[in-house]
Amino acid sequence: MLRKNSVLARKSARTYGHFIKRTVAMACSAAIVLPMVVTPANAQRGRLPLIRDAETESLLKDYAKPIFKVAGISNSEPEIILVNDKSFNAFVPDSRRMFINIGVLMEAETPGEVIGVIAHETGHIAGRHLVRLRSAAANAQIVSVIGMILGAGAAAAGAAAGSSQAASGGAAAALGAGSVGKRSLLSYQRGEEAAADRAALRYLNATGQSARGMLKTFERMSEQQMFTRKFADPYAQSHPMAQERYNGLLNEAQKSKYFDQPDDYVLQYRHDLVRAKLFAYTSHPSATLRAYPRSDKSPAAQYARAIAAMKSRGKGAVKEIDALIRTQPNNPYYYELKGQALLEGGDPKGAIAPFRKALSIKPNEPQFMVWLGYALVGANNPSYLPEAEKVLKRAIQRDPNSGVAYSQLAIAHGRQGERAEADLATAKGLMVSGEFQSAKRYAARAQKSLKRGSPAWLQADDIVAYKPPNLPNRR
Structure with missing residues (x-):
């Protein structure tokens, strides 16, 4: 569509196309976020620095469960994923996942502050804001491209007629069209953020919880924006300024009979x-x-x-x-800590008992299963390997994204002389970590020793045939 137009139009289209990609991939990941949040280096390469902790994840699930229920998404609860970043940030890239930085928990002095963040993100999911924002991004791109074509056409016509003024005016129009489309999209985004804030208030009221924590979050953000907001263009922000959000929610929040609820x-x-x-x-x-x-x-x-x-x-x-x-x-996480201390102190055999105790208190926790399997493998006693294999497979059934579980399972298989099974477990672990080419090599090697058509062979075949999706560039 743009092939026949000027170099200026093509360059502007590429620039705005990059903006749209970043907007859909990052900005439309609706978030309660400080405007100057620092993204970790490895996140910019496409991988967020994720961490796992059973205790923290359990707490967040308990915070979220009543919110998800009143929002009508309890039948397909999003997975809450922890990001190892101390900045105050949370976002949802789709309806299945909610990412929360550990900084949210570390800065929040009360549960209500975290629950307010979860309620806001739930508002984006329940309101299908991400789907509509992608549509808005596409519409903004269309508006801008049309403007760039017209502007580029005017520039070309001016140049042909020898009018430098007309040419420069057309060039300015082409560049300005991208700005108009961008501002239109950002305006839409700010509207969705406000809608998610209002939805969060409804969820908190419906669950009998105070919005004080949510307001406190905006107070903190407003204080941090005190200097920068003097110079910020309010129409060039993806989120309303924190003070605006606070002012817009305060009166409504105070009307709730639960406002003073501790x-x-x-x-x-x-x-x-x-x-x-x-x-x-x-x-x-x-x-x-x-x-x-x-x-x-x-x-x-x-x-x-x-x-x-x-x-x-x-x-x-x-x-x-x-x-x-x-x-x-009876606190299972204290036993988990003891097992970890023994394991990291070079006593994997001694770590088995506390991990067993943690699992006896909370028998369905897959991370405890992984720890126990790790200790059983690390004890280097052949008699422990069948149990290690069993417990690690149970862990994987409950949590198929545990790379540690796959790596320890591979060791358990290897020490029992099960080379093909070890290669397949290694391949699965590499798939989880995103190392697809290495995973394919191990899966192909496993296939050579597995019975053709067996479940294990088919799993290896799926890995060999896997083609990673084309993800948008993230810079």
């Missing part, structure tokens, strides 16, 4: 533990001890110090974790 104390207790845990895992032990000094006797502080001790690989780490277990002997 956060559930059990959720607050769990929230405090998770905040301490995330801080301790992502900070140097000395920083953890400064943030949670020995004078702080709270459960959260004791938890953080126990994790810091484990990270320091000190001899007293297990004793400190045992003291933690005595305060709450």
